[in-house]
Amino acid sequence: MNYRLLGRSGLAVSELCLGTMTFGGATSEADSIQMMHRFFDQGGNFLDTADVYVNGRSEEIVGKAIQGRRAEVIVASKVRMKVSDDINGAGVSRKHILDGIDASLRRLNTDYIDLYQMHVWDHATPIEETLRTLDDLVSSGKVRYIGCSNYFAWQLMKSLACSDANRYIRFVSIQPQYSLVSREMDREMMSLCLEENVGVIPWAPLGGGFLTGRYSRVEPDSGRLTAKAGESSWMYRATDKNFVILDTVLQAAAELGVTPAQISLNWLLQRRGITSPIFGASTLEQFEDNMGATGWTMPQDIWSRLDEASSLPSEYPNRFIEKFKRPL
Ligand SMILES: NC(=O)c1ccc[n+]([C@@H]2O[C@H](COP(=O)([O-])OP(=O)(O)OC[C@H]3O[C@@H](n4cnc5c(N)ncnc54)[C@H](OP(=O)(O)O)[C@@H]3O)[C@@H](O)[C@H]2O)c1
Secondary structure (H helix, E strand, C coil), X not given: CCEEECCCCCXXXXXXXXXXXXXXXXXXXXXXXXXXXXXXXXXXXEEECCCCHHHHHHHHXXXXXXXXXXXXXXXXXXXXXXXXXXCCCCCCCHHHHHHHHHHHHHHHCCCCEEEEEECCCCCCCCHHHHHHHHHHHHHHCCEEEEEEECCCHHHHHHHHHHHHHHXXXXXXXEECECECCECHHHCCHHHHHHHHCCEECCECCCHHHHHHCCCCCCCCCCCHHHHCCHXXXXXXXXXXXXXXXXXXXXXXXXXXXXXXXXXHHHHHHCCCCECCCEECCCCHHHHHHHHCCCCCCCCHHHHHHHHHHHCCCCCCCHHHHHHCCCCC
């Protein structure tokens, strides 16, 4: 396992982050705890959870797994989604963040969160209020670093500018959806993150399972993806372009003698600007498969073939700006 610095910070995180969204739901508590210990034993130190995952069960199970190993684990959690019917039970207001951190710390059975992330942009709260509150949390020791998730590039840049102007703590990372079948962040976010040295920790790096090779063009009756809602639903994943990308992944896997999941994660490990993909695994078998993405380097020609198959079409203004790039 290799380690990388998280954005403009001195925090070293493993090149793979273990997502815990299924813990206490599709993955039993016992399997979840075993998975986390196997992850730590294989060099992983980075876990991602959120207050809303399985109604707080995920944080509770993470809290159990880190007992006795707290100092070596980097725990990332999130606040912002709706946790109650109360009008202030969502968002990133000072009130909801201060209530949310205490509830998360209780569930995690710890006195600090390493990386506290804003789950999605909140149009209702001024960014100054959010960042001032996060700055207070860092001063109090309840939080060590802050990050965000599901932002437009302008929202991240506005946040960074607000931190700099007020000398508040800065976001060190962004958690966007990013994978071979979801490269929307290439429009603006990826270049912003390189420019500002913000770490990128992609969610759904396997497209929610689509990139593991278990789905074919015919909608499978028993396929788990068909039961999923939101970004990883069959409706979003099963496009003609995505099946062409999947064919390229399957071909690369056959050539290199590895699995499609390993190809998809390894491609991200070698992508400039990516810090640590956050993979999910519902079972221990899936976990072991995914961990095989580390420890080897994909030949450049195969990496480029995958890049070409999955890249966005050439668009304005990138197309125009690139055309006039000075040779400096
Ligand atoms: N910030 C956000 O808004 C946000 C949103 C979503 C997720 N996340 C984070 O990102 C993590 C990963 O997200 P994700 O679960 O959507 O990502 P993913 O890694 O793309 O997909 C994981 C799912 O794919 C299937 N799978 C994984 N490995 C497999 C293998 N080797 N062979 C066959 N199937 C395999 C499993 O689905 P089945 O259950 O169908 O078997 C598994 O639950 C989450 O745990 C969470 O921490 C964040």
